[in-house]
Amino acid sequence: MIKLTWALIAEHADAWTGSDAAQGAAVLEAGVGAVVDASGMKPETVQHWRTDFLGPVVESLRTEGTAALARGESWGKAAGPFLACASPVN
Incomplete structure (x- = not known):
């Protein structure tokens, strides 16, 4: 299992737990993308971001x-005001 957490500084934080890093990357991209799109x-x-x-x-x-x-x-990994971390979970 993997626990993935992310934060957009002073705006939004979220987490996801699952078994596949590729799925986590897709969830991260969709979730943060939705927040940025609605910003x-x-x-x-938005495109620059x-x-x-x-x-x-995500890459x-x-x-x-x-x-x-x-x-x-x-x-x-951090880029500008965005930080994501993933760790194995037992």
Whole structure:
């Protein structure tokens, strides 16, 4: 099992628990994407946020995070005001 937590500084925090890092990455991308989309930012700012902050963190979870979790290690990544962490759960 994996516990994935994330925070958008001063805006939103959430968590997910499941058995697959790829599914966690999809949940992270959808959940944070929905918050960003509903934020009231201009469309170009939303796109910038998704490209420069959300995208790199999700990609890191899919690659580096998956490898770390497979070794029984934790993973974390921050980009701008966004932080995500994943840890194996017994």
